[in-house]
Amino acid sequence: MSKYIVRRLLWMVVVLFFVSIITFLLAFAVPGDPAKSIAGTHATPEVLQRIRTELGLDQPLWKQYGLYLWHLIHGNMGYSYETQLPVTTAILERFPATVMIAVFGIFFELLIGIPVGMISALRQYSVRDRAFTALSLIFLSLPGFFLGMMLMYFLAYQVQIFPLGGYEGWTAPLYGILPGLTLGLGGAAWYSRMLRSSMLDILSADYVKAARAKGLPERTVVWRHIMRNAWSPIVTLLGMDVGWFLGGVLVIEVVFGIPGIGWQAWNAIQTQDLPLIMGTVLFAALLVTVSNFVVDLAYTWLDPRVKYS
C-alpha cells in the first residue's frame, strides 16, 4: 500500500510536469506581446526591449521554460507582470473566495442530488421519479451563466433575499449561497442520475433479496445493503468536482463578481499575464490530481475488494 502511494505521488509529479509544458507552449502560441501589454501601446521600442530583457522574453523558448521550471522546483511560481506580486501570493490571496463557492457548490450537490437520486431509484417510474428525471435534464442542459443570472434575478433582485454578488469574506456566507446553488443544481442533476442508476443495479441483486428475506426493516436494507454499495459513482464525481471547483469555476466567479482564482485567471488571460496564467493552471491541475488520488484511496475504504499494490 505504501509502495502504491509513493508510486502515485511520483506519477502526480509527472502529470504536473506535462501540464506545465503544455501551458507554457500554449501561452506563447497566443498572439500578442506581453511587453506591450505591460508598457502600454505608446511605449518606445527601447522601453519594450528593456522589459523583454528584464523578463527574459528575449531568450530562446527552451531556456525560458528551463528557468521557469528551475524556479518552480524551488517553490517560486514567478511574479505577475501586472502587479509584480509573487504568483503564489496572488493565488493564495484569492483562494478563500473560491473555496467558499466550492464548499457551497458541493454542499448543494450532495444535499439535493443524494435524496433525489435515492427517491428516484426506490420509487422507479413513480410520478416523483419522472418529475426528477425531467428536472435533471433541464438543469444538466442549462448553462451555468444563464442559471446564475436567473437565480440572481429572482432571488437577489426581484425578491431581495441574497446579495447580488461579490464576496465579503467567510464571515458573510450569504454571498456564497447563490453561486453555490448555481454550481450545485447542475451538479445535483448528475449526482441524482448516477446514484439512481447505480442503486437500480443493486436493487435487483440477490443479496438485497436475502437482506429482505432476513426480515430487516426496509430502512436497514436501504442504508446498510443498498447504499453501502451505491456510493462509488458518487465518490468519483465528488473527487472530480472538488478538484474542478477549487480550481476556480471561471464563469460562476465572473457572473457573481467573486474575486476568486477563476476571476483572477480571467483577468490574467486578458492582460497576457503569463506567470499568473501558468500558476493558476498548475495550481488547478495540482488540486485535480490530489483529489483524484484521495478518491482512489477512499475506494479501498469503501470497497473491501479494492486493494492496491
Next chain:
Amino acid sequence: MSAPSTNATQAAGDGRETLVRVEDLRVHFPITSGIVFRHKVGAVYAVDGIDLEIRRGETLGLVGESGCGKSTTGRAILQLIRPTTGRVLYEGGDLAHLKGGALRRQRRRMQMIFQDPYASLNSRMTVGDMVSEPLLVHKLADRAGRKVRVRELLETVGINPNTLNRYPHEFSGGQRQRIGIARALAVEPNFIVCDEPISALDVSIRAQIINLLQQLQREFGLTYLFIAHDLSVVRHISDRVAVMYLGRIVELAENAVLYEQPMHPYTQALLSAVPIPDPVAEERRRPVVLTGDVPSPVEPPSGCHFHTRCPAAREGLCDVEGPTLKEVRPGHWAACHLITLDDYPHIRAGEDDLAVVAEQGGEAAGEGGETA
C-alpha cells in the same frame, strides 16, 4: 386461462401435516409503455394459478425449463415478490396479506438459498456481519451470544469460524454458497426455498452442497422447496416432485412414481431427454423431441399451455379448455385432459413418439388406464 384450486388436499393419505399451502398463486408482471404517461400494455404471466402443498420435513422438488416461473414461485411463496392474487398459508396463516412488521416476524420461519453465490452475498460486509445480522434484527441473541452463534453456524456449514472477519471475495464459490446457507440457517427457519442452489457451482462441489443440505435437513428437521432444472439432482434429493410448465404445475407425484411412471406428456418428454448412463439403454432411448420453443408467458396459449407442443394434443379440447390439476391416482396429480379419457392408454401406446416412454415405464400405461 384458469386452473381453479382443487379442494382435495395433496397431502391426503400421508401422515405428515402440511407446512406451506399455496392456493391459486398468480404473479403477473405488468408490461408498461410510454415515458411520460406510463400505461399497462400487457403482462407477463410468470406464475398463473398454482396450488401446492409442502409437508413438514419433506423436500419438494420443483422442476421446469428456464422461464417457466419456478423461481418466481419460490420468491412469491416467501413474499420476496408479492403475489398478484392467491394465498400462501404458512402453518395456516396467510402470508400474502401480511405487511410490515408482521411479515418481517414471519420471515424468521422461512429463508432462501440463492443460485449465484457471487451475487447473493453483499461484498461490503464481512461474513460475520452477514450471518449475525438476522440474529440482531430478530433479537435472537445478545452481543456475546451472537458471536458464539455465528461461529457455531459457520462450523455447521463447514466454514472455518476464524474467517468471520473476512469479506466474501476471499472465498471460493462453494464456500460462498456455504456462507449463504449459514446466513439462511441463522434465524432457525423451518422452511427453506433452495433456488437452484447448485447450478452455479463447479460439478465437483455440487455433491458436497447437496450432502450438506440433506445433513442439515436431518439435523434441524427442515422443509425444502428445491427448485432446479437438473432432473437427476431433483430425483436424488426430493421426496415429491412437481413439474412446471409456463406458470402452471402440470404434474406432481412421489419421487419414484414421477420418474418411473410419468403421466403428463410434458413430463414424459422431459424425462425422455435425460441421458441414461448405460450404453445399451442409451442406444434404445428415443427422446420425445418437442417441436418449437416455449411460448411467451406474455401471451400464453389458450387452453392447456402445453397444447402447442404436445405430441398428443387434441384439437377442440386441449386448445380450448385449461385442464385442472387432478389426483389421477392416490398422491399422483396431473393436469391433462387426455389422462382421464378412456382411450388414454391407446394414445400412449399408439403414438409413435410416446411409445418409448410407455416402454420405459411399462406399468404406467396400464395403471394410468385403470384409474381413468
